[in-house]
Amino acid sequence: MKTAYEFAVVGIGGIGSGALYWLAREAGGEVLGLEQFAIGHDHGASQDHSRIIRLSYHAPEYTALTPETYRAWAEVEAESGVRIVTKCGGVDLAPDVAGEVLEQYAEAMRVKGIPYDDLTAAEAMERFPQFRLDPGSRVLYQAESGLCDPRKAIPTQVALARARGATVLDNTPVRRLVPTSDGAELHTDMGVFRARHVVVAADAWTNEVLRETGTRIPLTITQEQVTYFATPKLRDFAPDRFPIWIWHGPESFYGFPVYGEVATKAGLDVGGDVVTTATRTYEPNPRPYQKLVAFLERHIPGSLGPELYTKTCLYTMPPDRNFVIDRLPEYPQITVAQGAAHVFKFSSLVGKITAQLATTGATEYPIGAFTLIRPALTDPTYPAEFRVNLGSHAEAMAAQAV
């Protein structure tokens, strides 16, 4: 087997499969992808039938990129004939008109010229009678929102990369990544591979993979979950009648129309416990489940039905919950991409950005906010108010862990 490549990707989840695809467009047979588990496995973050995709975001650094995410997926869909994105519209909901968070979303869309409808509670319920909102609630509707499907996206990008000559080895963990004078060595149970440039897209395992590079990103991992509810009101919750939704209250909930299973799906954002890749379990957590059901009973009662199943998954987050997309300062032949537990929608685009960094050393996309040298990653005194809110339970656990 060929053991020396121009480019290697470690971790073939959402970002890694994107990196593989976009690198293969440039360099075909000079691309190697290594994944520790089977392609499409359930142990990391990119799994399940759906992840929210949207133009709407809380900050211009992201609304500068959201339209590009759709373009990246559209190219993958056009080349493969596989549908990955389903548009159903989306709503950001806040319980209070003065809600600062929603104003940030509105402003970030305005500065990038992204159209949206600013609705009162009554207007929103007229359009979507599935919601029960208190007077004073504010709702932003954006028509391009929808979901993208990891179960399709990852194997599709892998297949397209293979069609262009890339080598992809699953069940092949990289045990050591060792920088060298002309690239890096990737030590595996199948032997040592060499590459001139390596993209690390290992999410919860990022620091393990980077162990011998001297770079360590302060990352917190939590075990999160989503629940499928077998609503009897299928027609009301079909994607042509019901949008994806995000609730920006003191706690943030989110959900999907019926897709993938004959059931709605919803979850509580950052509702789980702090874990490591070794201590995580696959057991559903009753605490976020109960909070979720209480929220749905109050605000989207028709979406409920018997619990089909609850599925766990990992969130991996830097302190500011912003992406990391950068070349290592000490070893610019290694690019790292970490998606702060909200990257799936962007993952093909982030893969494209890493491919540009790997092939040319620069990217056409604005990623200045996502460097490795920002204070949130380098300053231990980075203020608590800017850090991700882990929720009272997870926060207490994190404090114990320190």
Ligand SMILES: Cc1cc2nc3c(=O)[nH]c(=O)nc-3n(C[C@H](O)[C@H](O)[C@H](O)COP(=O)(O)OP(=O)(O)OC[C@H]3O[C@@H](n4cnc5c(N)ncnc54)[C@H](O)[C@@H]3O)c2cc1C
């Ligand atoms: C419940 C839940 C809901 C979410 N909802 C949304 C949403 O609605 N919208 C959205 O955009 N995002 C969402 N996210 C976040 C999103 O899913 C993740 O940010 C994204 O999937 C991360 O992709 P990734 O490629 O970085 O990581 P992963 O998909 O975890 O990929 C990392 C890969 O690296 C591999 N790897 C690690 N170490 C090694 C090694 N040593 N050798 C070889 N391979 C290795 C792993 O096995 C894994 O396959 C959600 C996440 C969760 C958990």
